[in-house]
Amino acid sequence: MVWGAPFSAHAKKMLLLGSGELGKEVVLEAQRLGVETIAVDRYADAPAMQVAHRSHVIDMLDAESLKVIIQREKPDLIVPEIEAIATHVLLELEEEGYNVIPTARAARLTMDREGIRRLAAETLKLPTADYRFANSLDELKEAVADLGTPCVIKPIMSSSGKGQSVCRTPDDAVDCWNAALEGGRAKSTRVIVESFVTFESEITLLTVRSVTGTTFCQPIGHIQRDGDYVESWQPHFMSEAHLLEAQSIAKAITDELGGYGLFGVELFVTADGIVFSEVSPRPHDTGMVTMITQDLSEFALHVRAILGLPITSVELLTPGASATLKAERTSAHFVVSGIEEALRLPRTQVRVFGKPETKPGRRMAVALSADQDIEKARNTAKQAASLLKVEEINHE
Ligand SMILES: Nc1ncnc2c1ncn2[C@@H]1O[C@H](COP(=O)(O)OP(=O)(O)OP(=O)(O)O)[C@@H](O)[C@H]1O
Ligand SMILES: NCC(=O)N[C@@H]1O[C@H](COP(=O)([O-])[O-])[C@@H](O)[C@H]1O
Numbered sequence: 001m002v003w004g005a006p007f008s009a010h011a012k013k014m015l016l017l018g019s020g021e022l023g024k025e026v027v028l029e030a031q032r033l034g035v036e037t038i039a040v041d042r043y044a045d046a047p048a049m050q051v052a053h054r055s056h057v058i059d060m061l062d063a064e065s066l067k068v069i070i071q072r073e074k075p076d077l078i079v080p081e082i083e084a085i086a087t088h089v090l091l092e093l094e095e096e097g098y099n100v101i102p103t104a105r106a107a108r109l110t111m112d113r114e115g116i117r118r119l120a121a122e123t124l125k126l127p128t129a130d131y132r133f134a135n136s137l138d139e140l141k142e143a144v145a146d147l148g149t150p151c152v153i154k155p156i157m158s159s160s161g162k163g164q165s166v167c168r169t170p171d172d173a174v175d176c177w178n179a180a181l182e183g184g185r186a187k188s189t190r191v192i193v194e195s196f197v198t199f200e201s202e203i204t205l206l207t208v209r210s211v212t213g214t215t216f217c218q219p220i221g222h223i224q225r226d227g228d229y230v231e232s233w234q235p236h237f238m239s240e241a242h243l244l245e246a247q248s249i250a251k252a253i254t255d256e257l258g259g260y261g262l263f264g265v266e267l268f269v270t271a272d273g274i275v276f277s278e279v280s281p282r283p284h285d286t287g288m289v290t291m292i293t294q295d296l297s298e299f300a301l302h303v304r305a306i307l308g309l310p311i312t313s314v315e316l317l318t319p320g321a322s323a324t325l326k327a328e329r330t331s332a333h334f335v336v337s338g339i340e341e342a343l344r345l346p347r348t349q350v351r352v353f354g355k356p357e358t359k360p361g362r363r364m365a366v367a368l369s370a371d372q373d374i375e376k377a378r379n380t381a382k383q384a385a386s387l388l389k390v391e392e393i394n395h396e
């Protein structure tokens with residue numbers, strides 16, 4: 001476990017597939033340990049590209065382009081940052097000896113909702129919502145009739161709620177189908193239909209697999225709007241019994257996926273116990289709160305784990321919360337205002353991702369606030385986020 005300076009013959013090279021706000025923090029943490037970083041994404045000037053040693057713009061769903069870049073760079077670590085990647089290439093490259101984080105199979109299984117859902121529900125028998133898959137509007141109508149309404153419809157390949165909708169009556173099926181077609185990341189027409197889980201709260205249990213074993217962070221509570229996170233806080237108080245149940249589900253799924261790294265295990269807390277939703281084999285958006293709450297953020301933990309370094313403990317230094325700033329329109333000419341006002345709030349920080357373009361609903365920044373009282377932390381973070389604004393500017 002030794003390496004030389006970036007750009008030298010003995011450098012440790014980490015290549016990120018996906019370069020958004022989460023990857024940006026992973027790159028920064030890797031740089032702190034002297035690792036050489038390469039950021040890849042589908043568009044130029046993505047957040048992680050702005051802090052990496054170099055970058056490449058490719059279609060990561062295109063097997064050939066992906067292979068060419070990886071074989072040219074020969075990284076020591078291939079770190080998927082989003083789901084939508086030609087993961088069969090990663091399987092091949094792993095066979096050739098490349099180190100895919102956490103494993104190529106985990107990237108493959110979590111690339112689409114079907115792989116991970118079948119593994120969790122059918123192989124591991126973890127509690128999940130009832131589900132069906134559909135390839136056409138007719139199949140969708142059948143699935144909706146089968147499961148009953150309300151139910152949730154999502155493209156099998158999408159994230160951050162894109163293409164997701166709630167079907168409240170059978171008549172909604174057409175609109176849900178169209179929403180899924182428009183919102184899916186890959187132009188696949190397959191969707192998952194899930195029965196609606198009535199939950200008391202939902203959490204992300206960050207779980208790290210490292211050379212020193214499995215470590216759980218304190219649960220993170222969150223609120224989602226239109227399938228995307230708007231607010232998160234840590235710790236989320238839950239009963240000892242629920243916490244143990246959550247940890248046991250997280251242990252089962254992460255052990256099955258294997259490898260080293262941090263996982264975001266998404267769980268619903270219901271009157272009947274904990275229900276598994278999904279898992280990211282990488283840092284989680286709701287986990288950005290750990291940048292203010294923990295001694296090692298989820299990004300620092302991911303980097304440490306994947307480099308094979310020990311993690312002897314993770315300390316919660318303070319309760320805290322995060323709240324997001326989202327754009328309302330499409331624009332390449334804008335400024336983010338209100339940073340000064342937001343930073344006047346107590347124990348508050350902001351992260352501005354630096355995405356070059358806005359789109360409706362696109363996450364552009366996050367506010368982080370700490371307070372001994374979690375409700376106060378949540379209110380401060382929300383207030384800070386509401387002071388931040390994406391303002392279009394005249395570019396004549
Ligand atoms: N079956 C369900 N019942 C009730 N609510 C649901 C269900 N499925 C999803 N949701 C709600 O929608 C949110 C987003 O769903 P999900 O995590 O599956 O989407 P995603 O696109 O993968 O999001 P991300 O990439 O942010 O994790 C959930 O956190 C939850 O609030
Ligand atoms: N829920 C997953 C998630 O939050 N992923 C994060 O969002 C980026 C894509 O953002 P974009 O769609 O704005 O380019 C990804 O690259 C990742 O950092």
Ligand SMILES: [Mg+2]
Binds near residue numbers: 266278
């Ligand atoms: Mg999710």
